[in-house]
Amino acid sequence: MTIAQSTVLLVEDDPNDVLLIQRAFRLANFAHAIQTVEDGEEAVAYLSGKPPYADRDRYTLPALMLLDLKLPRKSGLEVLHWVRQQDGLKRLPVVVLTSSRETADVNRAYDLGANSYLVKPVAFESLLEMVKALNLYWMILSERPEVGNHEQVL
Amino acid sequence: MTAEAKANILLVDDRPESLLALEVVLADLGQNLVRADSGTQALRCVLMQDFAVILLDVHMPGMNGFETAALIRERERSMHTPIVFLTASDQSELAVFQGYSVGAVDYLIKPFAPEILKSKVAVFVDLFQMREKARQQANQLVAINQNLEREIAERKRAEQEIERRADELGAVNKELEAFSYSVSHDLRAPLRAMQGFAQALNEDFADRLGPVAQDYTRRIVAAACRMDTLIQDLLAYSRLSRAQMLLQPLDLRSVMAQIRAHTEGEFRKALLEVAIPEAFPHVMAHPTTLVQVVTNLLTNAVKFVGSGVRPHVRVWAEERDEWGRLWVEDNGIGIAPEHHDRIFRVFERLHGSEMYPGTGIGLAIVAKGTERMGGRAGVESTPGKGSKFWIELPKGDRPA
Numbered sequence: 382m383t384i385a386q387s388t389v390l391l392v393e394d395d396p397n398d399v400l401l402i403q404r405a406f407r408l409a410n411f412a413h414a415i416q417t418v419e420d421g422e423e424a425v426a427y428l429s430g431k432p433p434y435a436d437r438d439r440y441t442l443p444a445l446m447l448l449d450l451k452l453p454r455k456s457g458l459e460v461l462h463w464v465r466q467q468d469g470l471k472r473l474p475v476v477v478l479t480s481s482r483e484t485a486d487v488n489r490a491y492d493l494g495a496n497s498y499l500v501k502p503v504a505f506e507s508l509l510e511m512v513k514a515l516n517l518y519w520m521i522l523s524e525r526p527e528v529g530n531h532e533q534v535l
Numbered sequence: 536m537t538a539e540a541k542a543n544i545l546l547v548d549d550r551p552e553s554l555l556a557l558e559v560v561l562a563d564l565g566q567n568l569v570r571a572d573s574g575t576q577a578l579r580c581v582l583m584q585d586f587a588v589i590l591l592d593v594h595m596p597g598m599n600g601f602e603t604a605a606l607i608r609e610r611e612r613s614m615h616t617p618i619v620f621l622t623a624s625d626q627s628e629l630a631v632f633q634g635y636s637v638g639a640v641d642y643l644i645k646p647f648a649p650e651i652l653k654s655k656v657a658v659f660v661d662l663f664q665m666r667e668k669a670r671q672q673a674n675q676l677v678a679i680n681q682n683l684e685r686e687i688a689e690r691k692r693a694e695q696e697i698e699r700r701a702d703e704l705g706a707v708n709k710e711l712e713a714f715s716y717s718v719s720h721d722l723r724a725p726l727r728a729m730q731g732f733a734q735a736l737n738e739d740f741a742d743r744l745g746p747v748a749q750d751y752t753r754r755i756v757a758a759a760c761r762m763d764t765l766i767q768d769l770l771a772y773s774r775l776s777r778a779q780m781l782l783q784p785l786d787l788r789s790v791m792a793q794i795r796a797h798t799e800g801e802f803r804k805a806l807l808e809v810a811i812p813e814a815f816p817h818v819m820a821h822p823t824t825l826v827q828v829v830t831n832l833l834t835n836a837v838k839f840v841g842s843g844v845r846p847h848v849r850v851w852a853e854e855r856d857e858w859g860r861l862w863v864e865d866n867g868i869g870i871a872p873e874h875h876d877r878i879f880r881v882f883e884r885l886h887g888s889e890m891y892p893g894t895g896i897g898l899a900i901v902a903k904g905t906e907r908m909g910g911r912a913g914v915e916s917t918p919g920k921g922s923k924f925w926i927e928l929p930k931g932d933r934p935a
Contacts, residue, residue, distance in 0.1 A: 397728035404735060480723050482770070483581070484778075501729050503763035505734045505756075
């Protein structure tokens with residue numbers, strides 16, 4: 382891995398949340414690219430490099446995925462399950478970022494291999510703090526695993 | 536029917552003086568003597584009653600004793616009733632007696648000794664009564680069995696009912712879970728948008744908004760945050776009502792330490808001043824719920840102080856029989872006695888939110904949480920003199 386710009390994949394169906402999270406990243410002086418997809422199937426298409434995401438120069442494999450749970454077409458938990466089955470993606474750090482605080486969801490997400498579970502705060506200040514912490518912990522402090530260096534069998 | 540019920544003895548003779556003689560001899564036995572003066576009448580009697588023994592004169596006009604006995608034997612009810620023939624000494628008749636099957640039939644030759652007659656009949660009465668007793672016991676056994684079967688059937692029905700109710704409850708719980716899931720997800724999303732964009736307006740376009748517009752956007756932000764707290768508290772409360780509570784022995788002291796470690800801001804500052812005593816009983820509780828309950832107790836204690844008064848909270852515990860009781864005393868505004876029950880209910884507030892902001896759910900969480908853990912909560916308070924809240928939980932063994 383180079384120190385060059387990395388990508389964070391944001392899987393979020395609520396356009397308001399997308400705007401707010403993007404604004405929070407902007408205010409946090411986030412140095413990396415943010416790609417957004419709005420449902421579970423799109424996320425799978427992006428990660429497996431299927432059209433319209435075949436161009437890996439433009440749609441680079443992310444260093445981190447922020448995953449909402451309640452998504453149209455394919456739920457966040459299904460996406461997570463799928464990611465952990467893929468040779469090239471199973472190490473991808475996945476942070477669940479959702480509204481649900483239900484114990485069942487939290488447990489299920491960790492069972493399926495989520496690396497962290499965060500609940501979207503209502504107060505923007507808190508969201509900003511959260512994004513700063515995400516940046517510090519996952520993009521700066523954490524050693525990154527190799528992702529996507531296996532030929533994918535799809 | 537008692538075991539001492541009188542046995543029936545049938546006396547059959549065509550001559551009244553003979554019947555009278557039999558009655559005199561047998562009166563001592565204290566049983567129920569029934570007279571018949573012919574074979575026909577004897578047959579009528581055995582149709583209607585059961586007899587311990589039948590004393591049957593052989594020589595009777597019309598149907599004689601043997602013919603009568605034969606007809607008695609034909610009837611189901613009297614098939615096994617013992618018969619004692621009464622006869623004058625006559626060798627030809629003796630042969631006939633022996634022709635009868637043994638056991639149920641006997642004979643006495645006239646004139647008979649009263650003692651012998653009495654003891655013979657007494658033997659049959661005993662036999663009859665023993666049989667009666669056995670029959671009664673068998674009947675009782677049958678009755679007990681039937682009762683048992685009924686009880687088992689009832690219990691099965693009750694179990695099925697409980698199972699059905701549990702299924703229903705499970706379904707309702709699932710629905711509730713789905714409901715609170717959508718509440719937490721769907722209701723909060725628009726709130727985040729309101730709050731977030733109002734703040735964005737305020738921050739990104741401050742130069743174009745006058746001070747009044749900025750005040751308005753700040754109010755939108757504050758209202759959205761308040762509504763979020765409300766939803767969160769309601770969710771916490773509803774989760775308390777349906778969550779499974781696996782109780783374990785907990786040290787109240789470590790619970791206090793945990794709460795301190797997880798709080799921030801003003802509340803933390805006030806909490807740090809609360810002295811935690813050394814001696815704290817162990818109670819049976821559900822860890823997250825106990826933390827939630829005690830946190831709400833402490834928040835409550837710190838919050839409701841008169842303006843300008845520095846909150847001072849004292850915490851101690853005591854053992855009361857099978858219970859461990861935690862006390863939280865404050866120097867707050869106090870509560871009038873008529874409100875002592877109300878404050879533990881959801882959404883009950885005694886003050887406007889301008890004065891003491893909050894959702895009115897905190898003490899409801901305290902009450903519901905302790906109740907779900909098998910304990911209870913209460914308060915002692917006088918207006919103007921502070922309040923002493925307490926929770927009681929069953930004592931537990933020291934954790935390993």
